[in-house]
Amino acid sequence: xxxxxxxxxxxNSFDVAPGHGRTPFYVDAKHDGDNIDDQNYRLxxxxxxxxxxxxxxxVGYKGLEHYRxxxxxxxxxxxxxPDEIEDLLNTHDVILTDNYVFFPGxxxxxxxxxxxxxxxIERMNExxxxxxxxxxxxxxxxxxxxxxxxxxxxxxxxxxxxYCEMCFDLVLNLKQPAGTNRFFAYCSEKLWSPWxxxxxxxxxxxxxxxxxxxxxxxxY
Numbered sequence: 001x002x003x004x005x006x007x008x009x010x011x012n013s014f015d016v017a018p019g020h021g022r023t024p025f026y027v028d029a030k031h032d033g034d035n036i037d038d039q040n041y042r043l044x045x046x047x048x049x050x051x052x053x054x055x056x057x058x059v060g061y062k063g064l065e066h067y068r069x070x071x072x073x074x075x076x077x078x079x080x081x082p083d084e085i086e087d088l089l090n091t092h093d094v095i096l097t098d099n100y101v102f103f104p105g106x107x108x109x110x111x112x113x114x115x116x117x118x119x120x121i122e123r124m125n126e127x128x129x130x131x132x133x134x135x136x137x138x139x140x141x142x143x144x145x146x147x148x149x150x151x152x153x154x155x156x157x158x159x160x161x162x163y164c165e166m167c168f169d170l171v172l173n174l175k176q177p178a179g180t181n182r183f184f185a186y187c188s189e190k191l192w193s194p195w196x197x198x199x200x201x202x203x204x205x206x207x208x209x210x211x212x213x214x215x216x217x218x219x220y
Contacts, residue, residue, distance in 0.1 A: 052064060066150060
C-alpha cells in the first residue's frame with residue numbers, strides 16, 4: 001500500500017517515478033476531484049500535496065517527492081522502495097530528508113513577510129497553540145542538516161493528513177504578504193521538520209538525491 005506523488009510539469013523528465021512506486025503528478029494539468037490547480041502559480045509543489053491529501057484515502061501512507069528529487073536511505077546507498085518504506089513506518093511516524101541547506105539571504109528574501117511578520121507568527125499561535133513561536137525559533141536556530149527540503153516527506157496517512165490540515169489552514173487562509181509572490185510556497189518548505197518535532201513524531205532521516213537539473217524552459 002501507500003501513495004507517493006512525484007510532482008513536476010508535463011515537460012519535465014520524471015527520473016524516479018517509473019518502477020519504484022511513485023506516481024507522477026503534473027502541476028500544470030487539470031485534475032478531477034478536490035484540487036487547487038488554479039493556485040499553482042503561487043504554491044509550487046503544494047498543488048500536488050493538496051491533491052494527495054484530499055483525493056487519496058485508506059492507502060496506508062502518503063508521500064511527496066519531486067520529479068528530479070527523491071528520498072534515499074540514511075546511508076545514501078539506494079532509493080527507498082515501497083516495502084522498505086512500510087517497514088520504516090512500522091517504527092517511525094514520518095520519513096524526512098536531512099540535508100537541506102538554505103543559501104545566505106534565502107530566509108529574508110522568501111520566508112519572511114515584508115508587511116507584517118509578527119502577524120504571521122500570531123496566526124500560527126492562534127490556530128496551533130504556540131506552533132508559531134516554535135516554528136520561528138526552529139528556523140532561526142536549527143542547523144541546516146536538521147531541516148527537511150521542499151515539503152518532501154513520506155508519512156503514515158494519519159500523520160500526513162494532520163500536517164496537511166495545518167499547512168493548508170495557513171496557506172489558504174492567510175493573505176499573501178506584499179512583495180513575496182510565492183511566500184507561502186517557500187515558507188512551507190521548512191514546515192515539516194519543526195512540525196514533526198512540535199508534535200513529538202518519531203522521524204527517520206533519509207537523504208535527498210537530485211537526479212537531474214531542471215530544463216531551461218521549465219518556467220521557474
